[in-house]
Amino acid sequence: MKRLWIVIALALLVLAGCSSNTANAKRPTDGEGLYKFSCLSCHGENLEGAAGPPIINMGSKYSEEEILKLLNDGVGMMPGGQLSEVEAKTVTKWLLEK
Template sequence: MKQLWIIFALALLVLTGCSSETATAERPTDGEGLYKFGCLSCHGENLEGTVGPPVTNMKAKYSEEEIMKLINDGVGMMPGGLLSEEEAKTVSKWLIEK
């Protein structure tokens, strides 16, 4: 019986965590915040790349419009449409400055 209560308590904690502030948190509006929101898991905290390629020195490789197209349309394993058009524009500008 004691094990049942422990399992119940742990399940309750997990479910509470799933419905915490992240579900109601506002989406960031700045380039860095949007990058962390939608890109960091694949491209790394320092733009160094993890699962996805590094996104350092983008200004030398692409124009702002080309970066925006990559974000909107996706490429290879990267899905498009993770950010809105306006968010993609904001992240593109931010990446050009990095």
Template sequence: MKRLWAVSATSLLMLLFLLTGCSSESSSSAKDGETIYKDNCAACHGDQLQGAVGPSIVNMKSKYSEDEVLKIINEGTTKMPGNLLTDEESKIVTKWLWEK
């Protein structure tokens, strides 16, 4: 019985350790727009904004207002799902895109 408890306790501690590493507790304000973009958007829009599966998003400033970009990120489009980022992350990425 003691051995089973030791294995269970060890397994529980390992699980907690892993979950802590995957936690969303790290504040998105600590993340910059580039990091959020690379973690969530680059797979479809390319690591240089050049487009891949999704369209190029280079020079968004010339195509949309800042509010429109934020709305697209939050609500998605017919081809892009919305609600992939928190409100705070969406704002950070929008500001970052605006600087590109």
């Protein structure tokens, strides 16, 4: 039972770190800025991973459509819908260059 509470607490910490209260902050419009604004806390400053997995070389693993779907729908503990459709497309194109 103690292990279950530890897992739940860690999951809540990860989710809290990945979703920040940025409603009042000015949102960037470029891919790198949007990544830093919405994704960096989980995927690291250099895409190396942190609470979330590394996402370097995404273009060698996924198509543009697949990356866009991941951003829009989420996967595993990564929530979807953190970016608007336009923002998700911008970040997708930026990730394909990394």
